[in-house]
Amino acid sequence: MANSTTSASANRPEGAERLSEERREAMRGEPPFVEAPTDDTRLVRALKEAGVTAGLVAVLTLFFFFFRTDIAVGGLNLTVDPKSWIIAVGIAFAGRFLLTYFVFAGERPTIGGWKKVAAASARWPIGKVLGITLLLIALTLPFLLMTLLPGQDRYLLDLSILILTYVMLGWGLNIVVGLAGLLDLGYVAFYAVGAYSFALLATNFDLGFWICLPMAGLFAALWGVMLGFPVLRLRGDYLAIVTLAFGEIIRVVLLNWYDFTGGPNGILGIPKPTLFGLEFSRGEGSFSDFFGLEYSSIQRFVFLYYIILALALLTNFVTMRMRKLPVGRAWEALREDEIACRSLGINTVNVKLTAFATGAMFGGFAGSFFATRQGFISPESFTFIESAIILAIVVLGGLGSQLGVVIASVVMIGGIELLRNLTGLQAIFGAGFDPTQYRMLIFGLAMVLIMVWKPRGLVSTRTPSAIYKEKKTIGADLVAQGEGH
Amino acid sequence: MSVAQQTDNRQAAETLLSVRGVETFYGKIQALRGVDIEVHRGEIVTLIGANGAGKSTLMMTICGNPQARSGQIVYNGQDITNLPTHDIMSMSIAQSPEGRRIFPRMTVIENLQMGAILEDEANFEDDLRKVFTLFPRLKERRGQRGGTLSGGEQQMLAIGRALMSRPKLLLLDEPSLGLAPLVVKQIFEAIRELNTNEGLTVFLVEQNAFHALRLAHRGYVMVNGSITMSGTGRELLAREEVRSAYLEGGAH
Numbered sequence: 001m002a003n004s005t006t007s008a009s010a011n012r013p014e015g016a017e018r019l020s021e022e023r024r025e026a027m028r029g030e031p032p033f034v035e036a037p038t039d040d041t042r043l044v045r046a047l048k049e050a051g052v053t054a055g056l057v058a059v060l061t062l063f064f065f066f067f068r069t070d071i072a073v074g075g076l077n078l079t080v081d082p083k084s085w086i087i088a089v090g091i092a093f094a095g096r097f098l099l100t101y102f103v104f105a106g107e108r109p110t111i112g113g114w115k116k117v118a119a120a121s122a123r124w125p126i127g128k129v130l131g132i133t134l135l136l137i138a139l140t141l142p143f144l145l146m147t148l149l150p151g152q153d154r155y156l157l158d159l160s161i162l163i164l165t166y167v168m169l170g171w172g173l174n175i176v177v178g179l180a181g182l183l184d185l186g187y188v189a190f191y192a193v194g195a196y197s198f199a200l201l202a203t204n205f206d207l208g209f210w211i212c213l214p215m216a217g218l219f220a221a222l223w224g225v226m227l228g229f230p231v232l233r234l235r236g237d238y239l240a241i242v243t244l245a246f247g248e249i250i251r252v253v254l255l256n257w258y259d260f261t262g263g264p265n266g267i268l269g270i271p272k273p274t275l276f277g278l279e280f281s282r283g284e285g286s287f288s289d290f291f292g293l294e295y296s297s298i299q300r301f302v303f304l305y306y307i308i309l310a311l312a313l314l315t316n317f318v319t320m321r322m323r324k325l326p327v328g329r330a331w332e333a334l335r336e337d338e339i340a341c342r343s344l345g346i347n348t349v350n351v352k353l354t355a356f357a358t359g360a361m362f363g364g365f366a367g368s369f370f371a372t373r374q375g376f377i378s379p380e381s382f383t384f385i386e387s388a389i390i391l392a393i394v395v396l397g398g399l400g401s402q403l404g405v406v407i408a409s410v411v412m413i414g415g416i417e418l419l420r421n422l423t424g425l426q427a428i429f430g431a432g433f434d435p436t437q438y439r440m441l442i443f444g445l446a447m448v449l450i451m452v453w454k455p456r457g458l459v460s461t462r463t464p465s466a467i468y469k470e471k472k473t474i475g476a477d478l479v480a481q482g483e484g485h
Numbered sequence: 486m487s488v489a490q491q492t493d494n495r496q497a498a499e500t501l502l503s504v505r506g507v508e509t510f511y512g513k514i515q516a517l518r519g520v521d522i523e524v525h526r527g528e529i530v531t532l533i534g535a536n537g538a539g540k541s542t543l544m545m546t547i548c549g550n551p552q553a554r555s556g557q558i559v560y561n562g563q564d565i566t567n568l569p570t571h572d573i574m575s576m577s578i579a580q581s582p583e584g585r586r587i588f589p590r591m592t593v594i595e596n597l598q599m600g601a602i603l604e605d606e607a608n609f610e611d612d613l614r615k616v617f618t619l620f621p622r623l624k625e626r627r628g629q630r631g632g633t634l635s636g637g638e639q640q641m642l643a644i645g646r647a648l649m650s651r652p653k654l655l656l657l658d659e660p661s662l663g664l665a666p667l668v669v670k671q672i673f674e675a676i677r678e679l680n681t682n683e684g685l686t687v688f689l690v691e692q693n694a695f696h697a698l699r700l701a702h703r704g705y706v707m708v709n710g711s712i713t714m715s716g717t718g719r720e721l722l723a724r725e726e727v728r729s730a731y732l733e734g735g736a737h
Contacts, residue, residue, distance in 0.1 A: 326602045329598060329599060330602060332588075332590075332591065333588050336588035336589060336590055337586050337589075339586060340587070340588065342548075343570070343574055343580045343582050343586070344574060344602060344603075344650065345572075345574035345575035345602075345603050345650065346571055346602060346603075347569075348571070462590055464594070464628070465595060466592070466594050467628070
């Protein structure tokens, strides 16, 4: 077991077992070691591969080098030029021979190379690589946009903020629908409760964003419990209908309770978030003034971007942690089989309530962010289509998959935006074609195609939350020799 | 058989579970018509009967879903007749439900973790090792998803999951359902082992009367929602009515 190749993964005992299993999977049917090629076989192999390469080049370049046509009086003049053709073939032969003999065969046979790569990528599963890459891009995105696309940075940053808001909402709903398996068609209600809680607290009591944010989350969670308590005995379709109704009730109340919510006029003048009291505006005591920077309106966008990124990452972090705790495991078990859960002594009502409340809380956070970003909210922003989009993101991404939600958000929200700008389609359909009119149609079609292609969502695999690794007892004599770790 | 002798000595032993005059209804339909059953500490008791006799209903009634309309169920000196299921199941009663009901998308380890969800995490490693010693197949399959296991392995997992909660009383609902004879033998062997080595009390509902009665210390026969016969496993096996009704047809 003390093989040097496994030592890197053994540093992380939790993953070591799975990694070694995955590696075994990847190497299945392959001998564990490939014999180091001797000099003779190396030469033969190099010559053979060089020959094949030269042959291919000879065929492919035959009509480019060997035959040559020049424009001449009365047509084309065909000349034969074997010299440059032979030179090209010769270069290919020599190049391939040198590569094979010294580079490829030196360490490993060329054909075995792919399998090595597959084994190496098993150590770094594609989801993990993609996740880290996306995280790095997300962390540096404002600066990337400002340097690479200075003309469009404001628009693109705004779009990124929108996408991240949906990522966060998707992650929040993923707890309820993806993990706990409770179909919630009224998730926008919690988004609305969060937004209105924040707006009302901020405008009536003159409180700042950072104080109102947790309060808005708590309010939303409270509403989650209040809704959940009576309805969570329902299942499947029935629960979906009740949550759908709840979403509409909230919207109608917001619309008609004129004295409190401002009715259809909404709430104006919601304060912008500050960085430790520094405002993102011109003049004394502002962010740019404090740091001695030149004022630019993009600074506020960058700040908003990082707030929503932090909130979204918090959602993700909490979800990932929860999955490893008993309550999170119970969520997933509940989705699988409710009767089995009860037979294990799990109070299913409580488990559902925690899922509902946690999901609602993150919806509330996202709602207050939405309110502060817009500066104005009205019931129009919280219609059923929002719930549907968020649910579509979760389903499209693959129920329960965190990475899937990110990809689906980018595809859905970014895709809708992209279709707005597809003036290039006018070249195909004529000048009268207005892409914005067809974007929902195109978009719906794309979603149908994706669901046909991947019926269980873009990321349908589920990562186990626990891996068993047996403790090994290591003899002292082995430890002394520096083995057995 | 010495097991039967042991049972006779234990007759006076402490009652762990007692079901008295229990009647259960599904709407207007009466499924149990006054059932009386006693399970003593350290016993294997089996309930046999034909399809639709009410065996599983009794099992579910003990677990509180559905609850008994009349009668009383006492576990370990406590009346559990009207308690909610999750309270009953957290009182050191564990059940391997009908149809196994393992979590198909979760791995074997995660399934076992779910069994121990109400337990102290410090015991997890020990209990896991015990289950793996009892069912080595589960250890081999530990990283595999529950839904991809064979029927026998799933049954082992369901029993293992129940054992992870350190029960005093294990309720098994038709563990032999749909399994090959060899696997049935393995599972019953494991149950016997648990009973003799750890003193686990087992209440077993079975259609496979021959195996169940051979395994059990005592048995009950249920017909149409009431108990018609009871006695030690050997006695019941020897009785003409039992043989003709449950064995001759089944034992080819």
